[in-house]
Amino acid sequence: MLIAAACCCSGAAAAATDIHAYTEDVPPLNYLDGGSIKGYSTEVLRLVAKEAGLSLDIDALPWLRAYAKVEETPDTLLYTIVRTPEREQQFLWVGPIGPRRIYLYRLAARDDIRIASQNDLQRYHNGALAGSAAANQLAAQGLQSGSALDIGRSDATNLKKLQLGRLDLVAMLDWAMAWQLRLQREPGKSVTPALLLDGKREYWFALNRKTPPERIRRLQDALNRIRADGRLQAIRRHYRSD
Template sequence: MLTGFTENLPPLNYQDETGPQGFSVELLRMVALQANLKLEIQVLPWVRAMQSAEATPNSILFSLTRTPEREALFKWVGPISPRRIVVYKLASRSELSLSELRQLQGAKIGVVRESATARQLLAEGFKPGEELEFGLDDATNVRKLLAGRMEYVMLLDWAAAWNLRQLKLPYATLQAVLDYDNSKSYWYGLPPDTDPALVRRLQAALDATKRDGRYELLKLRYFS
């Protein structure tokens, strides 16, 4: 039995009235079926998802950005998808402009608490509370941006479009002003003491979905 822990990061993973949904959720179900493994999935705030995965045997945490700092903390299965993080502002805020990252210093920036993006910005010297405004998820940060409580928000490009659609707002409500990071990808992460045979089994199952076209068909459903 595998227990998956994830957060609300649509369209990759999220919870609706029927249960966990999203590209990464459906892909993991496909992988578990291919590997002949039972699977349960819980959608939690990101910090709780990480804590729950750490405390649960045979857990799998996703969608997890693979970074050098995290490399030894997990056994990795993937990649799930590319990851492009973009700095957005309200399109109506014509007085705000950016050409490089350092111009963000002194501004209020929305990021998800304990996310890879938040950790990266902290390492680059951005100050929590003064510059970094931590939210539970992207939807929270988008609402804060719309309410004028911050000047910029860091979002996965797919998540920006998704959250605006849920709010019945046109995509032009937000304006992308700077590409922040497109050098990483999303993966499934298992505890470091996971049986290597299980990791190989899951990776082989994921690779099979890519070889036979199921992965691409799933991508088209969510990202076309």
Template sequence: MVFINILDKWLPWLAAVIACGTVSCALAAAPLTVVTEEFAPYSYVERGEVSGYSTEVVRAALGRAGIDYEIQIYPWARALQMATARPNVLIYSIVRTPQRENQFHWIATIAPRNVYLYKLAARQDIQTHTLADLKPYRIAANRGDVVEEQLHQLGLTADLSAKDVFSLQKLVAGRVDLMVATELSINNLCLRANVSCALLERGMQMPEISGYYVAASLGTPAATVQRLRQAFTQLHNSDAMRHIADKYGIQPLK
């Protein structure tokens, strides 16, 4: 009787393997855990649902790929840890760097990235025109974010928080001198933190690294990675990507 129960449990899986031809193909159908951070307008929670530009792009591609998934928002450091340690994890919007190159299967770029330094407009004592000018200042960054990595590489002081909104609150309170954000994200941060963006002043642009990407954990089956890449290629070649970008005021990919 026990043997029959075991057969009942495993026969569907064995049938899937036989139909597909390989074990790896059967594993490719496993649902994906999709992770990101609170980063409006790219990803945010609205009426209990994860939404935003990047989220809509990812949902559209996963729909084309026919892959089951669940999207969750976490502090960036936790999302990054999950994507580097677990199989079948997809992460977005992640910046591609040489340090991260071998840590993921890079699927596709989904948005350009242009970030700037922001300060309180009243802080006329802060004048920054070159990277060398940043040396004396405390600059807010998300823990685990590429900004933290970049600041350390430049020999600058990073003041770490779990979320961008905490960095903005530190800036307004005078606990940090500068923070890094995109023009779109700073407007959304001000809304969430109930801070007037008129209090802020945009400064110099940070050196470019790459655009925002979608990446899969190394433990993700090759068949799944291939299906995802094909789906994103199809999406990029359609009008759907441009329509989503227009909806959120995002500069479309070239």
């Protein structure tokens, strides 16, 4: 009886939640820390929901499961996601919430590295995160794994290889590079962008297409307000200095 009652209460609580958000572990945008979901985008979402007067729950799942869950389930939201033409009709959108830029970085002291075009990358040992958009882009440009392209298991590992001289260049999201340097207590000027690989997109919140239009409007209006009064920029400064 107690179990049944608990389940009923749990179901009622879930039904009362306006938005159930799903995300993945990609610091510093969204990440798990001691069982809590934190990060830039998480803070922004919580503030936007509060400003809009909407209740919110957040769970972390592997990306493909989170993506499918939001596509299939009303009153759900996916973050942090890049808005692309291929995804446009799959969701309803609130944003943008921040820029998305992927650079190839070099050590600031390595002024011998000169890149006039992406063709020059063949002359260097480049690192990228396994399965990342940057790794796929570099491979598509003809960089061969094991020679001009080194695939690493984490951003932290790739940065360490760069610092040790085992890589000449490392591809990384600018948010991630700022975060890794902060974790290592390294000065931000110890590395510098050598080439912009991708800077055309921005990050958004994506909602299930059955979300009521009024709810989308309330979320977008709330985001516009926190951008206009500086609260969005204040959250951003907590995670990066630029």
